Amino acid sequence: MYDINRAERAVTQQDIKISASKVQVYYGDKHAIKDVDVEILDKTVTAFIGPSGCGKSTFLRCINRMNDTIPIARIEGRILLDGEDVYDRRVDPVQLRAKVGMVFQKPNPFPKSIYDNVAYGPRIHGLSRNKAELDEIVEKSLRGAALWNEVKDRLHEPGTGLSGGQQQRLCIARAVATAPEVLLMDEPCSALDPIATSQVEELIDQLRENFSVVIVTHSMQQAARVSQKTAFFHLGNLVEYGSTDDIFTNPQDSRTESYISGRIG
């Protein structure tokens, strides 16, 4: 049923990149994430799956403190990135988000040129000393996002003039331009057609050579194709977490089994 062979399945002994313990998220009185413990590996694609409203995006946003921007959101527990608490008062969320990049559901390029979209982060974080270095970062990022060949002759045209799939790859280039260590992707293909989806999925597979990638997806086929680890959420709980093969072929919890077989969700 699921194509479980496309992504390399042998998850070798990877370092733990993110370690969450006893994470709770409340929106006002609503308890949206309940006591979540999870260890996310480096150089691995981890998929978050589960029915609508189960908390996938909420938990994803905890990792780079995007929930800080929602006034009614309250977070408890601990999330360590390379052993350091991302909620420590000394952590600057802007710096954190350069290290933990994010790609959203709808491509959201800035109303700027293709070049300036990618150069934006490196400029504000002072990652280049001169124009030549900045050019290099822009080219490398666009190559990394498998977009360079399509845009190299029109770098100074607006990013918003690209197709949806190209815009999403531009957003991925923008995210990788600040040399992040983790890439969070919240349903990155939901606005894309099948061809653009397949290009972005291939890209995700390449990105894990350098990053820890966490992807929220509604498509179980996509989770099976791109991830090596899968976490199944249900009603705010992390019900089951394991290798993608195991989750899809031998789930241990009846709720996981019901979801992957289409009985809930």
Ligand SMILES: Nc1ncnc2c1ncn2[C@@H]1O[C@H](COP(=O)(O)OP(=O)(O)OP(=O)(O)O)[C@@H](O)[C@H]1O
């Ligand atoms: N900004 C917010 N304010 C109040 N409640 C919210 C907010 N964002 C999410 N919630 C609630 O928290 C719960 C989890 O939502 P979340 O968006 O994280 O789920 P999800 O699994 O990502 O859903 P979907 O698959 O539909 O995107 C839901 O009950 C939702 O209504």
